[in-house]
Amino acid sequence: MLSYSVVASQLGGIPLAFAFSAAIGSQGLITMAVFDATGWDLTESFAVSSFGGLVVVYLYFQVPLMAILVLPAIMGIRRERGESALSLGTGRWRYLTDNLLPILSPAIGGAVLLLFANSFSAYATAYALSGGGANLVPILIGFFISGNVLTDQSFGAALATGMILVITLAMVLRHLLARRTTRWLQ
Incomplete structure (x- = not known):
């Protein structure tokens, strides 16, 4: 599972768009197999x-990346915590909700923020799949800066500045959560 997560999380951009088009596009292998069957x-x-298609494609590499990002926090939980909770009469569900989730929530929150920043700034996959028709901020920035019909570089620069602010905020919050994660896991 870890090997698959590493490979799938690194597949992105144009190769990912091509793979999904070849699999579930209008003449894709899976599409034609389902139609024939x-x-x-x-x-x-x-x-x-x-x-919806963009969401499926993004989830294909974001979910394995989430597994890779959260795995060190899960591996850092001491076995003694579970043993002591179970020896004191705590059930597995209560141990999960009262002990593990509070410990893992900063790591999960930080990973979600990192994945948000990753998907918010992704350009190539969405552009290749939608042909520039998706209303995503990176695609709109490219359209307004180097559009062949209408250029409005000041609006593109404003969108880019807003995007930088959103990414910076996400990364600052992730840094704060990462500090809290290391404190809980020590």
């Missing part, structure tokens, strides 16, 4: 270039 056209209910 059942007669159901998958593209009528799901398009890889739609917002």
